[in-house]
Amino acid sequence: MPEEHYRVILRDDEVPTQWYNIVADLPTPPAPPLHPGTGQPLEPGDLAALFPPQIIEQEMSTQRWIDIPDPVREIYRLWRPSPLYRAHRLEKALDTTAHIYYKYEGVSPVGSHKTNSSVPQAYYNMLAGNTRLTTETGAGQWGAALAFAAEAFGLSCDIWQVRASYESKPYRAAEMSVFGGTVVASPSELTQAGRALREQFPDTTGSLGMAISEAVEAAAGDPQASYCLGSVLNHVLMHQTVIGQEAVKQLALCDEPGLDYLFACAGGGSNLAGISFPFIRENLEGRQEVRIVACEPSACPSLTEGEFRYDFGDTAGMTPQLKMYTLGHDFVPAAVHAGGLRYHGMAPLVSHCYHEGLIGAIAIGQREAFEAGVMFARAEGIIPASESNHAIAGALRQIRATPAGEKPVILIGVSGSGLLDLPAYTDYLSGTMPNT
Amino acid sequence: MPEEHYRVILRDDEVPTQWYNIVADLPTPPAPPLHPGTGQPLEPGDLAALFPPQIIEQEMSTQRWIDIPDPVREIYRLWRPSPLYRAHRLEKALDTTAHIYYKYEGVSPVGSHKTNSSVPQAYYNMLAGNTRLTTETGAGQWGAALAFAAEAFGLSCDIWQVRASYESKPYRAAEMSVFGGTVVASPSELTQAGRALREQFPDTTGSLGMAISEAVEAAAGDPQASYCLGSVLNHVLMHQTVIGQEAVKQLALCDEPGLDYLFACAGGGSNLAGISFPFIRENLEGRQEVRIVACEPSACPSLTEGEFRYDFGDTAGMTPQLKMYTLGHDFVPAAVHAGGLRYHGMAPLVSHCYHEGLIGAIAIGQREAFEAGVMFARAEGIIPASESNHAIAGALRQIRATPAGEKPVILIGVSGSGLLDLPAYTDYLSGTMPNT
Numbered sequence: 001m002p003e004e005h006y007r008v009i010l011r012d013d014e015v016p017t018q019w020y021n022i023v024a025d026l027p028t029p030p031a032p033p034l035h036p037g038t039g040q041p042l043e044p045g046d047l048a049a050l051f052p053p054q055i056i057e058q059e060m061s062t063q064r065w066i067d068i069p070d071p072v073r074e075i076y077r078l079w080r081p082s083p084l085y086r087a088h089r090l091e092k093a094l095d096t097t098a099h100i101y102y103k104y105e106g107v108s109p110v111g112s113h114k115t116n117s118s119v120p121q122a123y124y125n126m127l128a129g130n131t132r133l134t135t136e137t138g139a140g141q142w143g144a145a146l147a148f149a150a151e152a153f154g155l156s157c158d159i160w161q162v163r164a165s166y167e168s169k170p171y172r173a174a175e176m177s178v179f180g181g182t183v184v185a186s187p188s189e190l191t192q193a194g195r196a197l198r199e200q201f202p203d204t205t206g207s208l209g210m211a212i213s214e215a216v217e218a219a220a221g222d223p224q225a226s227y228c229l230g231s232v233l234n235h236v237l238m239h240q241t242v243i244g245q246e247a248v249k250q251l252a253l254c255d256e257p258g259l260d261y262l263f264a265c266a267g268g269g270s271n272l273a274g275i276s277f278p279f280i281r282e283n284l285e286g287r288q289e290v291r292i293v294a295c296e297p298s299a300c301p302s303l304t305e306g307e308f309r310y311d312f313g314d315t316a317g318m319t320p321q322l323k324m325y326t327l328g329h330d331f332v333p334a335a336v337h338a339g340g341l342r343y344h345g346m347a348p349l350v351s352h353c354y355h356e357g358l359i360g361a362i363a364i365g366q367r368e369a370f371e372a373g374v375m376f377a378r379a380e381g382i383i384p385a386s387e388s389n390h391a392i393a394g395a396l397r398q399i400r401a402t403p404a405g406e407k408p409v410i411l412i413g414v415s416g417s418g419l420l421d422l423p424a425y426t427d428y429l430s431g432t433m434p435n436t
Numbered sequence: 437m438p439e440e441h442y443r444v445i446l447r448d449d450e451v452p453t454q455w456y457n458i459v460a461d462l463p464t465p466p467a468p469p470l471h472p473g474t475g476q477p478l479e480p481g482d483l484a485a486l487f488p489p490q491i492i493e494q495e496m497s498t499q500r501w502i503d504i505p506d507p508v509r510e511i512y513r514l515w516r517p518s519p520l521y522r523a524h525r526l527e528k529a530l531d532t533t534a535h536i537y538y539k540y541e542g543v544s545p546v547g548s549h550k551t552n553s554s555v556p557q558a559y560y561n562m563l564a565g566n567t568r569l570t571t572e573t574g575a576g577q578w579g580a581a582l583a584f585a586a587e588a589f590g591l592s593c594d595i596w597q598v599r600a601s602y603e604s605k606p607y608r609a610a611e612m613s614v615f616g617g618t619v620v621a622s623p624s625e626l627t628q629a630g631r632a633l634r635e636q637f638p639d640t641t642g643s644l645g646m647a648i649s650e651a652v653e654a655a656a657g658d659p660q661a662s663y664c665l666g667s668v669l670n671h672v673l674m675h676q677t678v679i680g681q682e683a684v685k686q687l688a689l690c691d692e693p694g695l696d697y698l699f700a701c702a703g704g705g706s707n708l709a710g711i712s713f714p715f716i717r718e719n720l721e722g723r724q725e726v727r728i729v730a731c732e733p734s735a736c737p738s739l740t741e742g743e744f745r746y747d748f749g750d751t752a753g754m755t756p757q758l759k760m761y762t763l764g765h766d767f768v769p770a771a772v773h774a775g776g777l778r779y780h781g782m783a784p785l786v787s788h789c790y791h792e793g794l795i796g797a798i799a800i801g802q803r804e805a806f807e808a809g810v811m812f813a814r815a816e817g818i819i820p821a822s823e824s825n826h827a828i829a830g831a832l833r834q835i836r837a838t839p840a841g842e843k844p845v846i847l848i849g850v851s852g853s854g855l856l857d858l859p860a861y862t863d864y865l866s867g868t869m870p871n872t
Contacts, residue, residue, distance in 0.1 A: 006513045012442040077442045078525070078817040089514070107543070109817030111855065151814050171607070174858035177865050178813050377614050378587050381514040381545030419547065419855045422610035429613050 006088065008250040010081035015073050020241040022277040022349060023234070024064035025284055030352040031323035034310060042320050049220075050227060052128035055121065058235040066238065068120070075119045075152050079107045080242065084250035087412075090379040098399045099256060099409045103247045103275060104382065106417030110175060112340075112385060113271050113415050114145035114230055117239035121228045122149035132156045132225040134218045136186065136211030138165055139339030140172025141385075141416065142230030147181025160186035160194075160214045163206035165339065171420050186211035193217050207332075208342075209315030216318075231268025232313060232322070232347045240274025247411065248278050256409045259290045263394040264413035265387045266294040266303065266361070267340045269347030275413040277349075280358050294354065294361040295394035297369070298436045300333035302326060302346045303354050303361035311345055324351040334436060336366045337424035338386040362397070364390045365435035370428035372396050373418065385416030386424050442524065444686040446517035451509050456677040458713040458785060459670070460500035461720055466788040467759035470746060478756050485656075486663060488564035491557065494671040502674065504556070511555045511588050515544045516678060520686035523848075526815040534835045535692060535845045539683045539711060540818065542853030546611060548776075548821060549707050549851045550581035550666055553675035558585035561662045568592045568661040570654045572622065572647030574601055575775030576608025577821075577852065578666030583617025594661075596622035596630075596650040599642035601775065607856050622647040629653050644778075645751030652754075667704025668749060668758070668783045676710025683847065684714050692845045695726045699830040700849035701823045702730040702739065702797070703776050705783030711849040713785075716794050730790065730797040731830035733805070734872045736769035738762060738782045739790050739797035747781055760787040770872060772802045773860035774822040776851075798833070800826045801871035806864035808832050809854065821852035822860050 023030065032041040047056045058066060068076075087100040094100075105113040125133060133150050136159070137143030143159040150157035159181050166173055166185035176183045186206045187194035193213040197204060204210070219227035229236060251259055262279055266272040272294050282288040296303055302325045311326040313319035326345040327333075333342045346354070353359050366386075373389035375396075376382070384392060395412045402408055418425065427433045459466065468477040483492045494502060504512075523536040530536075541549040561569060569586050572595070573579030579595040586593035595617050602609055602621035612619045622642045623630035629649040633640060640646070655663035665672060687695055698715055702708040708730050718724040730739055738761045747762040749755035762781040763769075769778045782790070789795050802822075809825035811832075812818070820828060831848045838844055854861065863869045 006448040009445050075817075109813075109819075115817075148814075148817060170862070171855070171858040174862040174865075175819070175855075178810055178819055178858070178861050180814060374614055377545075378584075378616060381511075381551075381584060383545075383611070383614055417855075419607070419611075419853075422607040422614070422856075425614050426606070426610040429610075 006086055008084040008253050010246060010250065012077050015076050015080045016068065016242045016245045017073070018065040018067055019238045020245060020278055020281065021061055021064055021066055021238050022280060023062050025281055026352065028356060030348055033320040033322050033348070036318065036320055052124045052130070052226065054124045054127065055235050058238060059233060069123060072120045072123050076242065079109065081246045082107050082243070084247060085380070087380055090376060093375060093379045094399055096399050096402060097405055097407050098402050099407055100395065100399070100412065101251065101410065102412040102414045103243060104414045105243060106382065106385065106414065109148045110141060110144040111417035111419065112141045112145065113240060113243060113274060114142050115148060116242055116274065117230065117236045117270065118145040118149035119152065120239050122146070122153045122155055125226045126153040126155060130155065130224055130226045132158065132222060133228050134158045134215040134225055135228045135230070136160045136208060136215045138162050138208050138342065140165060140169060140176065141340055143181065143183065144172060144175045144179060145230070146228055147176045147179040151180040157181040158218060159183045160188065160211040162186055162208060162211050163204070186214050188214060190214070191217045207315065212314050213316060231270040234349055236270050237273035237277070237347055237349055240270045241277050243274040243413070244276060244278030247275060248282060251411065258288045258409065259411055260408040261395070261398055261410045262290050262292045262413070263295055263391045263410070265341060265390040265415060266296045266346065266350065267387065268343045269350035271413060271415040273347060273350050276359060280353065292359040293394055294350070294359055295390040296361060296363050297336055297338055297341045297390060298363040298365045299336045300327065300342050301363040302344065304363045306346070308351060308355055313345065322348045324348045325354065337421065337427065338366065338369070338390065340387045341390065362394055364393045367428065367433050367435040369393045370425065370433065374425070374428070382414070383418040384414050385418045386421045388414045388416055442522055444520045444689050446682060446686065448513050451512050451516045452504065452678045452681045453509070454501040454503055455674045456681060456714055456717065457497055457500055457502055457674050458716060459498050461717055462788065464792060466784055469756040469758050469784070472754065472756055488560040488566070488662065490560045490563070491671050494674060495669060505559060508556045508559050512678065517682045518543050518679070520683060521816070523816055526812060529811060529815045530835055532835050532838060533841055533843050534838050535843055536831065536835070536848065537687065537846065538848040538850045539679060540850045541679060542818065542821065542850065545584045546577060546580040547853035547855065548577045548581065549676060549679060549710060550578050551584060552678055552710065553666065553672045553706065554581035554585035554664070555588065556675050557664045558582070558589045558591055562589040562591060566591065566660055566662045568594065568658060569664050570594045570651040570661055571664045571666070572596045572644060572651045574598050574644050574778065576601060576605060576612065577776055579617065579619065580608060580611045580615060581666070582664055583612045583615040587616040593617040594654060595619045596624065596647040598622055598644060598647050599640070622650050624650060626650070627653045643751065648750050649752060667706040670785055672706050673709035673713070673783055673785055676706045677713050679710040679849070680712060680714030683711060684718060687847065694724045694845065695847055696844040697831070697834055697846045698726050698728045698849070699731055699827045699846070701777060701826040701851060702732050702782065702786065703823065704779045705786035707849060707851040709783060709786050712795060716789065728795040729830055730786070730795055731826040732797060732799050733772055733774055733777045733826060734799040734801045735772045736763065736778050737799040738780065740799045742782070744787060744791055749781065758784045760784045761790065773857065773863065774802065774805070774826065776823045777826065798830055800829045803864065803869050803871040805829045806861065806869065810861070810864070818850070819854040820850050821854045822857045824850045824852055
């Protein structure tokens with residue numbers, strides 16, 4: 001048997017003790033969010049109605065390291081540190097001299113990285129005396145993650161799921177229920193917004209924008225409730241940096257000269273930020289020279305084809321304006337399977353890093369993504385999430401372009417498990433999937 | 437943070453190097469299988485048409501340790517050693533002083549323990565020059581495991597899935613396809629047996645017995661094909677002992693005085709045997725005194741309500757006769773969700789151990805099983821397989837009967853992930869699930 005590493009697993013007391021805030025290290029400061037009414041930079045007080053104080057502090061912080069509270073680490077330890085694998089069998093299948101590693105977040109309770117942020121968000125809401133969380137979900141990964149986290153801290157959780165997903169993906173709704181969440185199809189009869197939408201569009205299958213309106217209304221009408229977000233904002237991205245911190249440590253145990261390429265999928269940006277920001281720090285401090293590549297779907301290419309400007313975070317234009325790469329807040333992406341990547345913009349911090357040249361980006365069609373995912377599954381025994389397939393496909397492009405004999409070290413962020421995405425694989429294997 | 441273990445993970449080079457054959461250590465020899473035609477004890481030659489020589493040797497062996505070939509260990513290393521967890525949060529939820537551990541096989545490529553045997557079976561068939569494997573599958577766990585293993589060694593794999601499952605569980609069929617398997621609903625048009633059954637029963641939704649007939653016929657008609665079995669036989673049980681060997685080693689790292697109870701679900705018997713046989717050896721050699729409890733579904737209680745006698749392994753009465761606890765080969769269990777536990781008999785080696793008092797058994801209703809599974813999921817962040825819920829429920833009975841202050845050490849075998857069983861959870865949560 002080869003003596004090389006197959007998987008690098010840290011001890012359970014090596015879960016990171018701090019989140020990494022990249023704002024402290026950026027060569028230029030990112031542009032502030034603007035108040036939707038006044039157009040002026042947002043003040044902490046403007047967010048007080050929405051978020052608990054610790055979340056607002058984290059959202060605005062310029063401090064490099066933020067302590068992870070013990071009760072949050074306790075829950076993280078159910079699945080963290082997540083494993084880093086050397087993809088020996090994928091290397092063999094590709095007949096490449098490249099060294100391929102992947103960091104796997106599918107081991108989490110809901111099979112994706114989303115719990116890294118849902119757990120602290122639930123915790124800080126509990127500290128603030130809230131007893132109920134509300135949110136929206138599309139494919140259902142964020143909804144399931146928040147349901148799990150709410151249950152862990154004794155809070156209730158109401159999730160508005162886009163009706164089209166609710167009906168076509170019953171497994172995700174079941175998962176949210178197992179973790180104690182209450183799921184309703186949106187638009188629903190439970191909110192004014194929902195009722196109005198149903199009256200106006202009786203046949204609507206819903207949208208993320210509609211579901212957001214309902215979840216926000218529900219939280220606004222209940223002083224003990226709080227609305228939670230699963231991506232885009234600074235504090236969410238920061239929570240995800242446990243992924244990259246672990247990966248830096250794990251790769252250091254692998255007798256490699258350094259990492260050459262990092263591929264991660266990017267929708268709202270929290271997965272990409274989580275795994276890449278600690279490597280950007282490695283680059284900025286001169287310890288490594290990692291080329292970081294955001295892999296976005298060609299159906300929703302905010303970085304590669306969007307404009308860098310202020311735009312709203314939601315469809316209805318009610319949120320603060322964020323300086324980001326955007327396709328326009330009224331952009332409606334094609335109904336690709338990777339629901340987690342269908343967002344019109346890109347997180348402001350990721351956008352800033354891209355604009356400053358700290359990361360690169362490519363767009364991947366979904367047929368190319370699933371072709372890569374099937375090859376990965378057969379070689380490595382893990383069926384990746386639809387979203388993660390974009391990162392694998394990005395890595396495969398690079399590997400296939402590697403001159404014979406060169407040994408680049410490549411890390412792929414596999415953000416989740418594809419077990420609940422199996423119908424998408426059926427679509428791919430049947431040969432009917434369009435490439436975008 | 438507590439200093440106690442949360443999970444005990446062995447290094448990837450600590451995958452067991454040998455399988456454990458309990459036959460070498462049994463105080464009394466188990467009764468031999470009988471030829472279905474002559475009624476005489478089976479000879480190795482009788483199996484030559486069905487299995488490759490190494491499998492026959494293992495099936496008949498009385499040698500205590502059998503080397504695991506390196507190419508099999510290579511594949512095992514994709515997910516083995518599997519983790520052992522201390523269930524701190526479940527202990528808290530139960531308000532118990534018991535120490536609860538669980539060994540989790542859901543990390544395998546198909547989310548269950550089945551790959552521990554499918555991989556060596558595919559390997560030995562490849563060595564024997566076979567290029568195609570056939571099998572039947574009910575819920576789909578074994579079919580997916582064999583598809584994965586066949587692909588790993590470059591073999592094709594044809595799976596006949598009971599039509600009712602094929603239609604109601606499309607995710608499993610998709611999983612088999614991702615791993616390169618060809619899945620057809622049984623009865624099919626591809627075999628004489630299937631065509632005859634469809635003519636005789638045009639509306640049939642199939643059965644495991646029908647699917648076996650088709651898979652066996654397909655292999656018999658192709659000299660390069662071989663039929664594979666996922667449970668019951670000695671060699672399958674032996675392959676699964678990697679689970680128990682790892683658990684013995686992992687528990688020894690946990691500063692406990694010794695294991696008091698082991699709960700594992702039992703259908704055909706391979707999961708129970710895999711985790712318990714190495715602990716039976718601990719008991720027989722006087723190192724530990726573990727009470728081993730097989731948890732079977734009350735809808736199919738072969739150990740607790742069956743007879744210990746010779747019976748056929750299949751419904752049609754075509755296999756060798758096996759000395760086992762059986763409800764009769766024509767017994768049709770209720771359509772409980774734990775498809776993997778719906779077998780009329782119990783593996784001969786497990787039956788022998790039960791008859792000799794080396795293991796005990798209890799029967800669990802499915803509502804009790806799912807109640808335990810939901811509690812486990814919310815505490816530990818892992819949704820267990822329908823089958824595994826029976827083991828968790830068995831452990832919960834014991835824990836709730838533990839006098840205050842006592843600290844029994846309890847191990848639960850969690851044989852798989854329940855992500856593809858989520859519709860069963862929906863059935864439970866809706867309040868409509870019958871208890872048997």
